[in-house]
Amino acid sequence: MTRFRRILVATDLSDRSGQAVRRAGLLAAEHGARLTAVHVVPFDVEPELVDFAAERLRSHVEKYAPEVEVETVVRQGKPASVTVSESVERAADLLVVGERGGHWKRGVLVGSTTENLVRASVTSVLVVKNQVEGAYRTVLLAVEASRHAAVAAGLGTSLTPGADHILVHVSVVVGEHLMRMRGIEEGDLDRLREVSTERVRPRIEELAGDLEPAPSAIKVESGEPRGVLPELAQRYGADLTVVGSGTHFHLGHALLGTVAQHVLRQAPSDVLVARG
Structure with a gap:
């Protein structure tokens, strides 16, 4: 912690x-x-x-x-x-x-x-x-299926130990936009989204097990993270959203990732951009 x-x-x-x-x-x-x-x-x-x-x-x-x-x-x-x-x-x-x-x-x-x-x-x-x-009451912990995401989520729980934490992952179907342009039926895309979310769910549940305090809920959604995360912050009434910063370089500088940038700009809650 x-x-x-x-x-x-x-x-x-x-x-x-x-x-x-x-x-x-x-x-x-x-x-x-x-x-x-x-x-x-x-x-x-x-x-x-x-x-x-x-x-x-x-x-x-x-x-x-x-x-x-x-x-x-x-x-x-x-x-x-x-x-x-x-x-x-x-x-x-x-x-x-x-x-x-x-x-x-x-x-x-x-x-x-x-x-x-x-x-x-x-x-x-x-x-x-x-x-x-x-104090913060409801905290949305936005994670990818990566080690850095776990560090960011851990920073969020450590900062707000008394809050209700919701761990969220937004799964992306690679090439979805192109498939839609090529006429793939929406039902087929829905099945691809379901497969994508179920495939990543065990990893997100594993990340949740490493957090202290443990999240009260785990949500695995499908869509474009930079658009979905601000919507989820609104839906769950989060007063704080935690995101990882983006890509890190060997000189210590970090590029603010597009997801973090959009959440920072669009989320209705306060935003913690976590380094780690």
Whole structure:
């Protein structure tokens, strides 16, 4: 089971980012973790404005995370790159960010700074998209039939041990779109989907057996994962969806996979993009 000893939360001091601070504070209190809040200002800001930002950051943290002691730091530079560097320097076990800052218009997708941060981070990133109302209650654990998927799901259960966990795998029939174009009957496709899901089910049940706490339900569905997973989050009323990050390279950088990217953008819940 993963232990969370150091949590870093990034904020632009807006009320939207305040929800990320609130979630980070609750998680730090639950896990007994050390919490640091970072605010990034441009390089060309005058020294007195940096001091003012530091005062505002302390007030911001006291408002949204009064239950824990929080170290506050103000850094200068580009928000995404500076925050990622800060998480590495502090050996953070979790990075918490808001979906978008206070300057974004309503209705837009995940902010570019947040998505760039998730893409570049070597630390698991929790993106807070909703108003915080206590601990997470229902967590959707999205897995592939792979070792990394098991690591991601384990990170999710470790972070939210008191939640109801639903383990979900979405099975893809290879070449389904091409077969439909060639006139394959829908009934034949349904049988292929059934075979595909039943073939992978034992592996998903095996993954479930390694999780602590054990999931309350295992769901093996058929379809396109990037579209189905946000729908399942909606269907089961999940307030957190956990996904693996994507493809990892030898330099430590990870490409944000298309499934993770779509879930991050489309899921109605908060999203944990797990590294491992």
